[in-house]
Amino acid sequence: MRISVVGLGKLGSPLAAVFAAKGFHVIGTDLNPAAVAAINAGRAPVDEPGLQDLITASAGRLSASDDAVSIVSDSDATFIIVPTPSDSTGKFSNDYALKAMATVGQGIRRKDGYHLVVMTSTVMPGSTGGELREALERHSGRTLGPSLGLCYNPEFIALGSVVRDMLRPDMILIGESDTNAGDRLESIYRQSCDNTPAFRRMNFVNAELTKISVNTFVTTKISYANMLADICDRLPGADVDVVTHAVGADSRVGVKYLRGATGYGGPCFPRDNVAFAALARTIGANPELAEATDRVNRYQIERVLGAIQARMQEHGTIGILGLSYKPDTAVVEESQGVAVAERLLADGHTVVAYDPKALTAAQTQLRGRLKEAETAEACARAADLVLVMTAWPAFRTVAAAAFERPGRRMTVIDCWRILPADVRDVADVVYIGQGGSVPIASLV
Numbered sequence: 001m002r003i004s005v006v007g008l009g010k011l012g013s014p015l016a017a018v019f020a021a022k023g024f025h026v027i028g029t030d031l032n033p034a035a036v037a038a039i040n041a042g043r044a045p046v047d048e049p050g051l052q053d054l055i056t057a058s059a060g061r062l063s064a065s066d067d068a069v070s071i072v073s074d075s076d077a078t079f080i081i082v083p084t085p086s087d088s089t090g091k092f093s094n095d096y097a098l099k100a101m102a103t104v105g106q107g108i109r110r111k112d113g114y115h116l117v118v119m120t121s122t123v124m125p126g127s128t129g130g131e132l133r134e135a136l137e138r139h140s141g142r143t144l145g146p147s148l149g150l151c152y153n154p155e156f157i158a159l160g161s162v163v164r165d166m167l168r169p170d171m172i173l174i175g176e177s178d179t180n181a182g183d184r185l186e187s188i189y190r191q192s193c194d195n196t197p198a199f200r201r202m203n204f205v206n207a208e209l210t211k212i213s214v215n216t217f218v219t220t221k222i223s224y225a226n227m228l229a230d231i232c233d234r235l236p237g238a239d240v241d242v243v244t245h246a247v248g249a250d251s252r253v254g255v256k257y258l259r260g261a262t263g264y265g266g267p268c269f270p271r272d273n274v275a276f277a278a279l280a281r282t283i284g285a286n287p288e289l290a291e292a293t294d295r296v297n298r299y300q301i302e303r304v305l306g307a308i309q310a311r312m313q314e315h316g317t318i319g320i321l322g323l324s325y326k327p328d329t330a331v332v333e334e335s336q337g338v339a340v341a342e343r344l345l346a347d348g349h350t351v352v353a354y355d356p357k358a359l360t361a362a363q364t365q366l367r368g369r370l371k372e373a374e375t376a377e378a379c380a381r382a383a384d385l386v387l388v389m390t391a392w393p394a395f396r397t398v399a400a401a402a403f404e405r406p407g408r409r410m411t412v413i414d415c416w417r418i419l420p421a422d423v424r425d426v427a428d429v430v431y432i433g434q435g436g437s438v439p440i441a442s443l444v
């Protein structure tokens with residue numbers, strides 16, 4: 001089977017490489033010539049752990065072209081993975097997807113035989129069976145049925161573990177135009193996955209709703225854990241890790257993502273949550289839970305700033321460890337570390353920062369106003385107060401000596417409770433989610 005992939009970005013290039021590594025002949029395309037050139041040179045177009053190894057292992061089966069129409073007509077199945085940016089109402093725009101669909105349709109018009117089109121980009125419920133289907137049928141000159149199949153098949157991956165998540169997914173979600181289209185897509189994944197995932201096959205609208213529901217459920221869980229951490233901050237003797245560890249042991253709850261710390265960020269969680277609320281509002285359903293999840297998430301920025309203000313009344317230099325929205329990625333979209341840095345800079349503080357991958361991207365967002373440190377220790381040494389915003393594994397072994405100050409103890413606010421224990425020997429470490437400031441007598 002020959003597979004074409006339209007869009008070789010953060011998701012498209014790993015997907016193309018996974019299929020090629022598993023024996024499919026894959027040809028990709030992208031409007032960005034650098035992505036096409038990278039694939040043809042055997043280089044990963046994006047920085048993602050494991051991607052380069054897969055591309056190297058796929059030599060001879062993976063290539064790219066700027067002729068999008070031809071790659072479609074020369075293949076049996078096409079995956080579309082282009083951006084679907086949020087519009088001013090919070091819904092996802094189909095503009096890129098519709099343009100891609102037009103090109104794909106032209107490619108199908110040129111060929112004989114069955115073709116399967118797979119929409120992988122996240123879209124609003126109603127899109128696949130509505131304007132995307134209409135565009136595909138119009139441009140290909142075919143109707144969905146014996147010679148043309150359409151599936152909605154979003155990925156459930158996290159940046160930093162995209163390759164692993166694609167090779168070992170919990171679930172493959174397929175919205176299908178008919179059983180034949182779904183069977184063909186399922187057989188691709190049975191060949192490309194290292195595990196045997198659950199397959200959930202359904203109509204388009206159920207699949208579209210499932211995709212944003214999964215992410216919205218997880219964001220609700222994160223905001224719930226952060227609400228618990230806020231309570232633990234104030235409750236003498238309370239420790240959010242002890243509570244979430246026990247709450248998560250209940251199989252109805254589970255421990256994953258139940259970790260009180262900073263708010264969620266990145267290119268998916270915040271906007272999927274907002275889109276879910278926008279969908280509910282548009283159709284007259286109650287959006288309150290999704291809206292509250294978003295409000296609680298934004299409140300985490302205020303919580304961190306409040307913790308700083310309580311301990312630092314004068315302007316000074318604040319060291320931030322971690323600016324990416326999560327570890328193992330350079331992405332800073334909707335990063336709470338960057339949001340906190342922005343507010344501290346606006347308040348007149350100096351901000352010195354260290355991040356293993358995201359400093360350049362953060363500097364771009366913050367218009368070059370950060371002082372850059374080359375190591376976590378250098379960041380700590382340059383600061384009056386240190387804040388840990390991202391749970392990079394490297395922060396677990398940072399040298400305690402970097403926090404030592406002659407004749408006094410500096411304050412360290414560790415939102416992820418990951419710094420080594422010996423930092424407490426030389427500095428006052430505030431663990432977010434461990435309380436508390438409210439006198440016990442006022443509680444009962």
Ligand SMILES: NC(=O)c1ccc[n+]([C@@H]2O[C@H](COP(=O)([O-])OP(=O)(O)OC[C@H]3O[C@@H](n4cnc5c(N)ncnc54)[C@H](O)[C@@H]3O)[C@@H](O)[C@H]2O)c1
Nearest residue numbers: 007008009010011012030031032081082083084100121122
């Ligand atoms: N990044 C994530 O964590 C993630 C997770 C789940 C779902 N998604 C969804 O996947 C989709 C893609 O996300 P991404 O992170 O890979 O985006 P991205 O911006 O990294 O990549 C998209 C690529 O598509 C290319 N492109 C746009 N229009 C094109 C066209 N007509 N023909 C060829 N190439 C075209 C762009 O040049 C870009 O390289 C979005 O809908 C996103 O919501 C992303």
